[in-house]
Amino acid sequence: MPANIPAVVFIGGGPRTAGVLERIAANRSELFTGPLDIHVVEPHVPGSGRIWRYDQHPGLLLNSTAADVTMFTDGSVECLGPAVPGPGLAEWAAGVVDGSxxxxxxxxxxxxxxxxxxxxxxxxxxxxxxQYLEWFFRRAAKSLGRSVTVHRTTAVGIRPGNAASGFHVVELANGRTLRADILVNALGHTDSRPDAASATWSGFARRHGGFHAAPGYTTDVDYSPIAPGQDVIVSGMGLAFVDLLVLLTEGRGGRFEETSDGGLRYVASGREPRLWAGSRRGVPYHSKISATLRGEAPGRLRFFTAAAVEALLERHGELDFRRDLWPLIAKEAGYGYYRELLTGSPARAAMDWDEFAARYTALDWYSARREELVAAAVPDSALHLDLERLDRPLEGRRFTDRQDVQDAVAGYIEHDLALRDSPEHPETLALFLALLHVYMEVGRVVPPERLNARSQQAVHGWWHGFFSFVDSGPPPHRLRQMLALHRAGLLQFLGPNLEISTDEADGTFRASSPQFPGTLAATAFIEARLPGTSVARSLNPALESLHRSGLGTEQQLLTADGIHSTGKLLVTSRHQLVDAQGQPQATVFAVGPGTSGWGAGAFARPGTNAAPFRENDALARAILSVARGLTAEPSAALSTAPAVVGKN
Incomplete structure (x- = not known):
């Protein structure tokens, strides 16, 4: 390769890298018109990567509708680069079918x-x-001319190159090396070594001949040791749990049938185990919503705004999530919810929306006057929005026995379906949209460095979990399938605040809840959730190398209880990697769920000013700006062996 061509190396070639490549192409004419040498290191097919690869059970679904999925940065995205329109998933599928x-x-x-x-x-x-993601990647790579080379292998190490030039060397599993004048870590979700509790449980299962699955990606876990009819304790009732149900029921030959009364029945194959599921909340994620809005269309956010956050910063200097931000988020959610209820279902209202809105605007969410206003406007107390009850629906409830728990959780699922998979309650969609809008806005208007440590934990922990519970649940038919499995005796519920212990005497795991008496014993235990982010315990060799060398480090938060690590790779607001000495690296970037940045996901709903698209554009512009200022060394692979280009 000629000299002075900046070499950009992406470690990871999933949808996030594809999005950044598209943004590099869109911004290139403005920021850097010179040649680039771009390398994408990805052992799986680029675009889909590991998580979205084709090689998965065909029954596994997205938890978003096709209309809610796009990879294109549209005109709603507030970024410096130009919008480049393109088809979302639904339009792409239609175009493939009609030949366009x-x-x-x-x-x-x-x-x-x-x-x-x-x-x-x-x-x-x-x-x-x-296939949509892989098509998008090919399209983005093609728009960059012949600049992009894909290496279908794994990055196993990162080391400094020439100190004077400041480049890095990326070592590949195939024995080759790449020079990186600009390095971008975009690995997405990765595996980690189990934490202390999971490691202890795995050791217990090995000693006693049982089965334990630590947190992992459900489709990559081997469940074959679980025998037909075996009792299995499951901790976690989120999306990983939904995938687990698919693999251990339909994946073992069972099927669901519609009944004459419109219900659902499960026809077992006889190879299924019996699952006993519980979690902190004790209930599955809320279903996605099939209703459509009837009332006044949502507008811009009114309470959780950049101006409001700036005013809080001027008043307090440092922000506290619970004190400062959550009341605004709750008020915003309530505004959207009650606007739809009063304008879309006026028969349920006892007050005109304009009067309600004027009075509501002046009141704090956590105030008696706000509660009195809602009571006067909405006579049916069952329609009052209680976000704390929404978050912990079984909190404080005592159960007399296990059957009481079964009835409570099954009843909760049935009620959720009645609210969210019915045209009669569009206010649930209004709440969904309000929370989604706020979730996308948090990273834009809240400077992370101005949050206290406790609040940074809350944003990445409780707030993300609450949003996922309410807005990122499964399709409604998955909840119907849970009920069918429950009726078939293959899915039982353990209740909220699940506690797991072990019994060395008989080699069983024990599941219990402080909210009802008794325990359940089983020799198999599955932790149905994704691995917690941990750079220090990462099983990814590139991340391990970053941490070992000090080029990257985990985010550390100083709290009243001492120093707490989030496990995330520490980056600046410009996505620059921060090294072990606290210094931002001008030419090393990282993006995605394993970093301390705000953004989540790699694709999003069209027209939502989605955070990942804003991040992709900002990162692409940063890469191009660095490239413009570089006087690069020759950017060929340092190995004397010829480069291998992966083909889709």
């Missing part, structure tokens, strides 16, 4: 059937999503 989109591979018949049946309201398979 032709740059796709020869799909198997199963995918053609899915493409033909897909509409905006469908919940696509992950297999189908993989």
């Amino acid at each position: 989109i032709t740059d796709v591979p020869d799909f198997p018949q199963l995918l053609w059937e899915q493409l033909r049946q897909l509409n905006g309201a469908s919940f696509p398979t992950r297999q189908l999503q993989s």
Whole structure:
């Protein structure tokens, strides 16, 4: 390669890298018109990567409808680069079917059937999503000319190159090396060594011949040791739990059938285990919503705004999530909820919306006057928005026995479906949209360095979990399937605040809840959740190398209890990696769920000013700005062996 061509190396080639590549192409004419040498290191097919790869069970679905998925930065995104329109997943599928989109591979018949049946309201398979993501990556790479080389291998190490030039060397599993004048860590979700509790449980299972699955990616866990009919304790009732149900029921030959009364029945294969599921809340994530808004259309946020946050900063200097931000978020959520209720379902209201809105605006969310206003405007107390009860629906409830728990959780699921999979309650959609809008806005208007440590934990912990519980749940038919499995005796509920212990005498795991008497014993235990982020315990060799060398470090928060590590890779607001000495690295970037940045996800709903698209644009512009100022050394691979280019 000629000299002075900056070499950019992306470690990880999933949808986040694809989005940044598209933004590099969109911003290139403004910021850097010279040649680039871009390398993408990804052992799986680029675009989909590991998490969204085609090689998954065909029953695994997205928890978003096709209309709510796009990879394109549209005009709603507040960024410096230009919007480049393109088809979301639903439009892409339609274009493939009608022949207007032709740059796709020869799909198997199963995918053609899915493409033909897909509409905006469908919940696509992950297999189908993989093809959209891979198409987008190819399109983004093509827009960069011949600049992009894909290496279908793994990055196993990162070390400094020439100290004077400041580049880094990326070591690959195939024995080759790459020079990186600019390095971008975009690994997405990765595995970690189990924490102390999980490691102890795994050791217990090995000693006693039992089974334990530590937190992991459900589709990558081997569940074959679990025998038909075996009792299995499951901790976690989120999206990983939904995937687990698919793999251990339909994945073992069972099927669901519609009944004559419109219900659902599970026909077992006889190979299924019996699952006993519990969690902190004791209930599954809320279902996605099928209602449509009837009332006044949502507008811009009114309370959780940049101006409001700036005023709080001027008043306090440092922000506290619970004291300062959450009341604004709650008030914003309530405004959207009650606007739809009063304007879209006026028969349920006893007050005109304009009067309600004027009075509501002047009141704090946590005030008696606000509660009195709601009581006067909405006579049915069951329709009053209680965010604390929404978060912990079984809090404080005492159960007399295990059957009481079964009835409570099954009743909760049925009620959730009645609210969210029905045209009669569009206020649930208004709440969903308000929380989504706020969630996307947090990273834009809240400077993370101005949050106290406790609040940074709250944002990445409780707030993300609450949002996911309410807004990021499964398709409604998944909850119907849970009820069918429950009726078939293959899914039982353990209740809230699940506690796990072990009994060395008989080699069993024990599950209990402080809210009802008794325990359940089983020789198998599954932790149905993703691994917690931990750079220090990472099983990814590139992350391990970053941490070991001190080039990267975990985010540390000083709290009243001492120093707490979030486990996330510490980055600046510009996504620059911060080293062990606290110094930002001008040419090393990191982005994605394993970093301390705000943004979440790699794709999003169209028209929502989505945080990942804003981040992608800012990162692309930073990369181009650095490239413009570099006088790079020759950017060929340092190995004398020829480079290997991965082909889709």
